[in-house]
Amino acid sequence: MSTQLRLDALRGSGVIAKPHNARTIAALTRNPGCTRRAVMDAAGVDKDKTAAATGHPASIGKLSPLAVARGQGFEARVKSQGGAELLRLLRENLGLPIPQAHYLDLGGDDDSVIGGRYLRSRSALAASADSGPDAGTLFDHPMLRLQIAGVWVYLEPDMVAFRLEDKFYIIEIKSFAIVDGVADPGDVTRAAIQSSVYVLALRNLLADAGHDPNLVADQVILVCPKDFSNQPTAHFVDVRKQLTVLRRQLARMADIDRLLDSLPDGVTFDLAPDAHGLPTRSAADLAHALRSVEARYAPECLSACELALFCRHDAHDAHSTAALGRTVREELGGVDCTSTAVALGTGTLVPTDDLVQAAETLRAAHALRTAILGQLA
Amino acid sequence: MADPLGIEELDQRISEVKTEIRKAVSAQDFAQASRLRTQLRALEAQWHGALELAESSVSGKPGNMQLPVRETVHQILTLLAVPAAPRTIVAVHAAFFAGELAGSQLTYLRRDEERSFRTAPHGRPYYLCSALTYDRLTAARGLIAVSSWPLHRRIVGTLSARVDYLRSAIKLAEHIDRTDRPSPAAQRLLWQVAAGIPNASASFGDARPASVIEAATAELSVHDDDDRVQREQAARRARKQLGDAEQLFGAPTLSAVRKAG
Amino acid sequence: MSTLTSYARALAAETGQAKRLGTVRHLHVHDRPLVIVPLTLAGETNAPVAAMAGSQHDKPTVIVAGQPRMRSKRLDFAAELAEVVLPFITECAQRIEYVPTGRDGSEMRTRMADAPQLWVPNPGGISYLRMLGRMTRLRKTVGEYAVPLPVPEMGKWLTWFAEQSEFADTSLLQATTRALSGVWATGQSSVEDGNLAALMAWIAPPPGQSGAQAARRAEDPVTCPPAGPSTDPTFDAVVLKPALDAIDKATSDAARARLLQRLADDLTGQLQPTWDLVWQAIEALRAIPAGNHVPHRWERDRDNFGGYYQHLASDGRPQARRDNAERSARRLNDLERRLALYDAQRAFDDPMVMAEYRMGGDAFCGNVIHAEPDRTVKPGNRRQLRPLIVVQTTDPLRLLPGDADLTDQQRPKQTATILDVQHSGTATHVTLELSGSMGRGLTATPGSVPERGGTVTYSRLRTGYSAPGAFPDRDSIPWTHGGPPAQHIATEDDAREEWS
Structure with missing residues (x-):
């Protein structure tokens, strides 16, 4: 059976794989030793629904609408009017020459044309790589893609690719503050790992268009509010370490067949939803299927994986020291x-x-x- | 039927129902959450009713003396002379106009204008319409323009966002220069705009109209020619390829074509 | 973490009850602490939503920022909080005491007889106070954007408290979860211990429940609201955001007032359980006996409090945005010295802490099985008294012959050098040569040297004075380290930054 068919069977009949985004891809690098998680993510299983169906609904992944609104508001401000704020920062901090003020929005409102949008992003960025810096400075909402467990996953980042001289940079806009030059280290780490997903995907895109992937810098530009204001400030963040971790995990997932081989025959996480989308599979049966795949629970999972409470329950039953x-x-x-x-x-x-x-x-x-x-x- | 609840009791009931909703959401019981939300809406309607009853002695709201939103937006766009996003329009409004204008009031503006145009083409002296992307001639996301402008000014090329930013900065500065005593809000807006232009402001919070105009003009001269070429080419294409409505509201997107076909 | 704490966790997990980690507590618990439970708006940098504050459990002051998304309201909130915090600080500065000083103790100096002790629910609460301090201390009280005088005043104090809390040994600002974790081990991970409700559930479960059961229940954010400063996301979605939106859109003052009242009630409902837990935790900690050095450390806390109080009275400039190189280096040196001293004091106050060092092989405890109190040596021209003892221990020793500068708590100025280590069966015999603090002659003063049959514990830990590191004067800092630091001068930008 092909890998894809095996993964489809794990996910269940007629269920569309849960789409990845930079956050979920970044989360793959946490607890890389956990087979249960690797297999479920590769198959695109909705872990949130699965956890709820076992009676252990997830405690993570709930975002405050206030935080979301704040994030979107800040990003809109930074990008508004052709990225006027961004241009100011880049001119002041990086000496971006005045003539380079191009701004191209590669975004679209419709996801039925994702493949087309990827091609449009690819041709715009390739054209820029081909010619001089006049062919583009800021590229908003480029459509990117990454291969995860043999499947192309499209990423629609709210970020900007930026060209300075002959390098492309990822600009990541985050709404946590940098106060007196210092930001919360946890926030910076999370931003760095997400950006590294984009760096890798942008490198793939350039390679796909026949260009040197190393045109994409392994430093990203992090744009955050300065102190307590709404004014943006920019800092370089080195993501080489995150790139290494990410590549290693993606390689591991590319080798998903080896993990699938270790699973018992016929195991599936199908929730068998009814007409209203409510799961008809019994919690006990589902839990049995989950337990047939080895997990490696640690307390850090509580903030990284939707299935953590289920795994914690099992770990406690086993009196696990870990x-x-x-x-x-x-x-x-x-x-x-x-x-x-x-x-x-x-x-x-x-x-x-x-x-x-x-x-x-x-x-x-x-x-x-x-x-x-x-x-x- | 029982007596209607007093406002204190309603407050308490609302808080209780909200706690129940949180429990349902945490347990991912969305059916229950949805039932509770219906209940909550009913309670909130009662709450408003009870409040109005309590306030009935107080006189009603003062009559709305503001211009219609459409007129206000037209005035602002005429002032700026470039296609603008709702947040820019709201910011300019706050600096120069009395009353409130919320971004949400602009959400359906363009759609309503398009509907009006398609029902009775050219029935109004102007329409609030779209700006068009230079490559695909589709509506540029989030920008509002005025139909009476020459088409090339409504085209968005790769340098147009910058060019239009500089142009609108000049227009704002000119407007403030003509105003006798500009409000602090207007001066702050000018400074915010000036902060994005090299050499436009002397120090933090301080921008003079003359220096803003000079600095913006200087940067504009760098981009203007390239931008104009791109825009005019696109405008010629648009006139050739698009019908009247599409010239104003953009070529159909791929998905719209599919839905139609 | 260490084997002993991990073992205590395992024991707690097996029995379902929290386990004591030591015999005493190492922090001072004030008779009348000031508790602050803050809540902040998700996604914003220090946007206070509400706080409960006060120095009496049954008399909290509830402060609600009606519209935390408006920046000016944040300063109104700060002004209200200052009305609680500043009088409390002033009250603690009402009395001084005289303590002897100088070489012979004949001179006297003053010390604050009391100091304020602040409690917040968790380390996030400390970060919150630090940020609130940073946001308010540079504000101006005159001119454009002026704020009431107490706002920057409180800002300076909160900054000071947050700075102090970085020192391991201070009791001035306590994060409740951290204080509890120093005394009890639970049967859950330290990540889960970060949830105050779950942690207290382990320590003091409701009757009829095990700690483990109670902790699971305490994790439900609806019944046990998070201890902040962030609120529960579903609370934000269902209560807070709709309330703030409705207040924005309210068409009459009456409607706005009612909505504000309802929001205040809802926020009080989020604050009250945490408020109660912090006070419950303080009582639980107070019931544990304090270690011997706790009063000494509290004396230093009072000294430091007096020092900053004086500084504000005489100078009053706010702390700079950033430490310069000189101040950072001094501070780092202080942090390390005070940590080493704290570690030693804890080990001497609490045999369980010393046991950690013994398990690790860096300390050993045993009986003196042989003593030569009058042994002398003559390495050069002069004969010296160097008594010798042999200690029998079952501790896993990692120290080796030649290791010097060991001391026993009972004789802090007498040092020992290991001459020999012999294993016999499960026991180890350690031969030690002693020097110092045994009289002037060639015969040890009776009682100054451990006697045969006595119990001793040797380690490298010491509680004596250690000199601070030497740093250049501020004017002679080389250019490689940034040169002489600039004096911090608050600028206009400082005062207006968040209005821009």
């Missing part, structure tokens, strides 16, 4: 299960050969707690 944190598992000598750790500590369990050293540490820990804390232990 569910308490990856370092906790390490510090308990690699023991997988909290019951085992405590039984080894109290000496009620005789360690197997591989756990002799861990048992010694745990017994010492238990002895110290009892000796020092007494009643409190």
Whole structure:
């Protein structure tokens, strides 16, 4: 069976694969060791719906409409009037020459012509790469694509590709503030990994048009509000590290057949929706199918994966030490299960050969707690 | 039927129903959420009713003395002399006009104008219409223009956004220069526009009309020729290929063609 | 994290109850702290929506920013909060005490008899106060965009509190979740401990529930609102955004007033549970005995408070937007020194903390099985008293012969050098040579040296004075490090920035 057919079968009959975007692609790089997630993402399974159908609705992915409105408002301001604000920043910070003030909106309102929009973006950017800088400066809403698990995924970024001399840059507009030159490191990291998705996709586009992909810089330009104002400010962010991580995960997903081979025959995450789109498959049956694919739950999943609460539930049932944190598992000598750790500590369990050293540490820990804390232990 | 609820009770009921909606949304029970939203709308209608009853002694709203939105937008576009986006129009309105203009009031403006034109072509002295993309001659996203302008001014080429920004800056500066005592809002708008033009403003928050005009004209001379060539070529093409309505509101997009066919 | 805390987590997970990490708490708990529970608008940089503040559990002040999307309203909010914060600070600065100083203690200096202690629900609350401080401290009180005097005044204080909170050893500004996690281990991960409701559920579950069960229930944002500063996204979607939109569109003052009242009630409903949890947490922490060094550290907190109070009274300039190279370097040095001292004090105050060092092999505890208190050596011309002891320990030792500068808490000025390490069965015999703090002659003063049969704990931890790093004067900083720093002068831009 072809990979595509196998993935379709996992997703279920007649279900359209959930489209990817930079955020979901960026999320692929979190917890790369989790087979359950890799397989579901490759198949485009709606993890949100799946989680709800198991009785563990996702706790993530809910965006405040206030935050969304703020983000859109800032972006609209930065891009308005042919990117007048952007031009000012680029002229002031990067010495962009005055004649280069071209602005081309490659966006469209209709997704039925995605392939056509990709071609239009490709020809506009290729034309720019072919000729001098006069053939374009700012390209808004270029349509890009990436191959994920053998499938072309189209990306419609709200970002701008920018040409300076012979390099193209990704401009990522975010509404978190840079206060006194410092932004929240978590926000910057998230922005960097999302931008790296665009860098990779833009490189693919140029390669597709027969150009050197390295025309795209591995630094991106991050545009954010300055201090407490609405005025934008621009900073370079190096995304080389994120590109490496992303490439590695995409390569892993390209090799999805190997992961699919490890699954039991006939497994599917089909929710068998009724006419109203409500799942008819029983929660127990679905959970059984999910459990046939190995997961690697860690607390970090809670902020990165829609299925996290389901996996956490299982991890707790298994008394998993990793569910308490990856370092906790390490510090308990690699023991997988909290019951085992405590039984080894109290000496009620005789360690197997591989756990002799861990048992010694745990017994010492238990002895110290009892000796020092007494009643409190 | 029970007595209508008092406004305090309604406030409390509304808060309770909202909590129920949040529970339903969290549990992804969208059917329940939708039922509750219907309930909420009814409560909010009652709330407004109760409030009006409480306020019935207070006189009604003052009569609306403003121009129709269409006229206001026409005035602003005439002032700017270039196609403009709703947010620009709202900003100019706030700087020069009394009363409120919300972006949402502009949402259906162009569609209504198109409908009017198609029903009775050329029945009005002007229409608020689209700007056209230079390559595909379709309606440029989010821009409003005036039908009486020469077609090439309604074309958007790759440099047109910049050129139009500079042109409108000149027009704004000229307008402020003619005004006896420009409002602080108008001066702030001029400064904001000037901030995007090299050498247009002396310092933070300070922009003089004369220096804005000089700086904008200087940059304009760099782009103007290239832009004009692109626009005029496109305009010639548009006159040849498009009917009257399409010249005003843009060539049909691919999807529209498909739907028709 | 360490093996002992991880083991405590495993124990908690297995039993369903939170487990104590140590014998004492290491933070000061004020008799009358000021609690601030802030909420901020999602997606904005420091757009206060509401806050509950006060120094009495049953008397909170609720502050609601009617329209947080309007920037001017944010400063109105700050002015209201300042009315709670500033009187509280002033009140703590009413009395001073005299403490001896100088070489022989004959001179006296003053110290604040009290200092304000602020509590917020979590580290996000500290970031919030830092941002609010940054937003308000550079405001001008005269001219265009003037704000009321208390606004920049509070800004300077909040900035100061946020700066202080970076020091591990201060009790001036506490994030409740962090304070609790220093005392209890739960059976969930530290990520989940970041949720105050879930953390308190482990520590003090409702009757009839295990900590684990209570924590799961506490994760429901509808029944247990997030402790902020961000509000629950579904609250934003269903309550907050529609309310703000409706207030914007209200056609009469009466309607606006009613909508504001309803919003205030809804926001109070979001704040109250967290407010109660913070006070519950403070009480729970107060019930734990304090470590011996806690009062000493609180003395320094009071000294620092007095110092900044004086600074504001005499100079009053706000903190610069950014530290210059000189200040950053000094600060980094301070952070490190104070952290090392704090680590040592904690280990000496709490055998469980010392146990961490013992498990790691950096400290050992045992019995003196052999002592030669009058042993002397003659490395050069002069004979010196160098007593010798042998300690028997079962701790996993990582120290090696030749390792020096070890001390035992009971004799902080006496150092030991390891001469020999012998393993016999499960025990280890460590031979130590001692020097210092044992009298002047060639015979040790009785009791100055550990005796046979005594219990000792040796480590490299020490609580004595350590000199600050040496830094050049501000005028002689080389150009490679930015040259002499410019004095910070607040500019017009500072005062008007967010209006632009």
